[in-house]
Amino acid sequence: QKEVEQDPGPLSVPEGAIVSLNCTYSNSAFQYFMWYRQYSRKGPELLMYTYSSGNKEDGRFTAQVDKSSKYISLFIRDSQPSDSATYLCAMTASGGSYIPTFGRGTSLIVHP
């Protein structure tokens, strides 16, 4: 079992839909949770960052962490075709090397 599991998709939704992207992990030492967005032929860019459990909202994006279940989510409201990309979750342990462990990414397609 990999440390971070993420369904590769693709996930195809109509414009305006609410999208839910998820990751599970096995290392209980993970404290910092990130979501990166990667467009085709581009490098990943940091989208959201959360420390420990709870929710964080930024515009149409909400990141949720449930440490008791070792489960994190990214919700996208009112999805747009420009949201079509691969979304990678990443996480690090506190006091560590700050090198994140990445999920393999979920490919999202938002069609008009």
Place this chain on the structure above:
Amino acid sequence: DTAVSQTPKYLVTQMGNDKSIKCEQNLGHDTMYWYKQDSKKFLKIMFSYNNKELIINETVPNRFSPKSPDKAHLNLHINSLELGDSAVYFCASSQRGSESQHFGDGTRLSIL
């Protein structure tokens, strides 16, 4: 101004050749990284440099040798290229103690 830039963007070469990839960041960060993203999209850390010193060297064949002439540059030299080296190589940078990393757009290496 591009924050993290890599050259070349594409590299097509034959097995057995030696090649180099260059990376430069203008963010003033003190830590730089090399990642390999395989065909299944897994991002795996290869090397991490802090203030020109190697701090992480994951299990990578010694055909791969990073060099950091200064804090803003991290190059990757690969000897005796093999078919399995075909992948996208990403350079990234961060400020030590920060979980967020800034990525370049990758170098797509294809071995014939």
